[in-house]
Each structure stands twice: as C-alpha cells, then as structure tokens.
Amino acid sequence: xxxxxxxxxxxDTALKAAANATNVxxxxxxxxxxxxxxxxxxxxxxxxxILLVYVFVERLLSIRxxxxxxxxxxxxxxxxxxxxxxxxxxxxxKSEGTPVARMIEKGISRIGKPIDQIEKAMENTGKLEVYQxxxxxxxxxxxxxxxxxxxxxGTIAGMIILFFNVQHEGFSLETIAGGIYTKMVTxxxxxxxxxxxxxxxxxxxxxxxxxxxxxxxxxxxxxxILQEPTR
Numbered sequence: 001x002x003x004x005x006x007x008x009x010x011x012d013t014a015l016k017a018a019a020n021a022t023n024v025x026x027x028x029x030x031x032x033x034x035x036x037x038x039x040x041x042x043x044x045x046x047x048x049x050i051l052l053v054y055v056f057v058e059r060l061l062s063i064r065x066x067x068x069x070x071x072x073x074x075x076x077x078x079x080x081x082x083x084x085x086x087x088x089x090x091x092x093x094k095s096e097g098t099p100v101a102r103m104i105e106k107g108i109s110r111i112g113k114p115i116d117q118i119e120k121a122m123e124n125t126g127k128l129e130v131y132q133x134x135x136x137x138x139x140x141x142x143x144x145x146x147x148x149x150x151x152x153x154g155t156i157a158g159m160i161i162l163f164f165n166v167q168h169e170g171f172s173l174e175t176i177a178g179g180i181y182t183k184m185v186t187x188x189x190x191x192x193x194x195x196x197x198x199x200x201x202x203x204x205x206x207x208x209x210x211x212x213x214x215x216x217x218x219x220x221x222x223x224x225i226l227q228e229p230t231r
Contacts, residue, residue, distance in 0.1 A: 151190020
C-alpha cells in the first residue's frame with residue numbers, strides 16, 4: 001500500500017469518526033449546528049456581526065440622505081445672490097438641509113468680507129460636515145481587525161482543550177476529528193465578519209468621497225458667483 005493510499009484511508013476514517021462522535025451525519029450537518037459548536041467565543045463574534053449591520057445601515061441611510069442634492073440648487077442660489085436677495089438664498093439653504101447647503105449658507109453669511117475669509121469659513125464648515133458623515137465609520141475598520149482575531153482565539157482555545165482531553169482521556173480519532181472541525185468554525189466566522197466589515201468600510205468611504213467632491217464643486221461655483229457683477 002502506497003503512502004498516498006494510507007493518507008486517504010486515514011482521512012476517510014477521521015471523517016467517519018467525526019460524524020460518529022457528533023451523532024450527526026456529515027452530509028446533514030446544518031449551519032446552525034456548526035455555529036452552536038463554535039464555543040463561547042461565538043458570543044463576541046455574534047455581537048460583532050450585530051454591530052456591523054447596525055453601523056452599516058445607520059451610516060448608509062445618513063450618507064444617502066446627505067447625497068440628495070437638488071440639481072437646480074446652485075442655479076437658484078446664483079439667481080438670488082446676483083440679485084442681492086441674501087435672505088431668500090439663506091432660506092433656500094435651510095430648506096435644502098444637506099451638507100452642501102449648509103456650507104453654502106455659511107458662505108452667504110460671510111458675504112461682504114474678503115474672498116479668502118469666505119472660502120476659509122466654507123472650508124471649515126465642509127470639514128465639520130465630512131466629520132459628521134464619517135462618524136462611527138471607524139467602528140467598521142475596528143471590526144475588520146478584531147473579528148478574525150476572535151476567530152483565531154477560539155480555534156487556539158479549542159485546540160488547547162482538545163490536547164488537554166487527549167492527554168487525560170487518551171488518543172482517539174473521535175476526539176481529534178470531532179474537536180478540530182467544530183473549533184475551526186470560529187476562525188471561519190471571524191474571517192467572514194472581518195471581510196464584510198472591510199467591504200462595508202470601503203463602500204461607505206467611497207460614498208463619502210463622492211459627497212466631498214460635490215461639496216468642493218459647489219464651493220468653487222459659489223466663489224465664482226461672488227466674482228460676478230451684481231444686477
């Protein structure tokens with residue numbers, strides 16, 4: 001018998017032993033069963049997954065709301081500012097209620113001062129708006145790092161318990177196979193949560209960058225309006 005044949009035979013024996021050890025046919029093992037077998041470290045991983053979903057949905061709704069800018073907003077601001085109707089322009093910004101509108105409103109309130117002061121005031125307001133959009137986004141990047149660590153910690157803890165049982169109860173294929181595959185569940189779950197957190201973080205960051213570009217374009221257009229002669 002070749003070495004390959006021996007290894008294949010041992011692998012088949014280990015799989016059968018795992019199924020017998022858990023009293024569940026291998027082909028019928030459910031995802032819920034595996035999650036239950038993951039151990040106590042599945043609790044922080046569950047909390048990480050709940051936090052991931054909450055932060056992602058909350059930030060996504062907030063960023064999408066900030067992105068809803070009327071395409072005719074700057075056109076109306078141009079008309080009102082060039083006509084000298086600053087009160088109506090401010091009212092238009094307040095009714096819009098978006099980061100772009102609040103930044104433009106700050107610029108309108110500084111009309112009459114030097115251009116560089118107006119630009120600086122708008123820039124500071126824009127930074128505050130970006131900060132509000134990025135609020136809690138760091139949680140996703142943190143989850144992307146710690147979730148896999150929880151998973152690996154669960155696997156290591158499971159292996160420690162496994163070898164402890166082998167030392168005191170003796171070596172058996174049932175103990176080895178039945179212990180290893182259940183403890184690997186924590187690593188798999190941790191990696192999945194970490195991957196989803198990483199994707200969610202980058203997606204939301206891309207949406208925020210789009211809003212930043214809109215704010216920069218609106219700021220440049222507003223400064224151009226101030227350079228135009230009044231009616």
